[in-house]
Amino acid sequence: NQILDYNGVFLEDGAEKDPYAIFKDNGTNLVRLRIWHDPQWTKEVYAPIGDQLYNDLYDVERAIEKVKENGMTTLLDFHYSDNWADPGKQRIPLAWRNITDIEVLKDSVYNYTFSTLNYLDGKGLMPEYVQIGNETNCGMLYSNALAGFPSCNGCDGQWSNLRAVVNSAIKAVRDVSANSS
Secondary structure (H helix, E strand, O other): OHHHHOOOOOEEOOEEOOHHHHHHHOOOOEEEEEEOOOOHHHHHOOOOOOOOOOOOHHHHHHHHHHHHHOOOEEEEEEOOOOOOOEOOEOOOOHHHOOOOOHHHHHHHHHHHHHHHHHHHHHOOOOOOEEEEOOOOOOEEOOOOOOOOOOOEEHHHOOHHHHHHHHHHHHHHHHHHHHOOO
16 A cells, blocks of 8 residues: 555556556465554655554555455454564554553453454454464564563563463454454
8 A cells, every 4th residue: 555655556567557456366365464553653654754654454444445356365464563573573562561461461452453353344344364463483562571561472481471462362353253244
């Protein structure tokens, strides 16, 4: 979406074509989309500062609409971060940085996951697949943890916190899916 919004052009055999149609016409049947919690930094990628966020709920909504229009399925990857999550960085969203209780963190993850999927489902855009976390080799929600944050870094022995948070996200997926239209 960001490329298209900034006048990027996709070509096939020298002719301009919708990228989602290119994907579909060339055998793609599953599109993996990432969602970041509050990616404010994406407004600043192109100067001057824009007002559109990318890889947030509303950008994902736009993308899933195009995926479904072209007859493909969606895998939605929750990064549980405001930016890229990978094995080297599992940054906590700014909105959650001051959490010091695992129950509050579980509730935050559940509510964010549930409200995101419930919103998409209400628009007829429920993803067929959901990925809990991105590149979670050691876990998630630990790279920029403040003192007292319930780290979910399994490589540092925080398996019970990681399990609790992942299970709360899975429960949210199941709860929305149970009543999905």
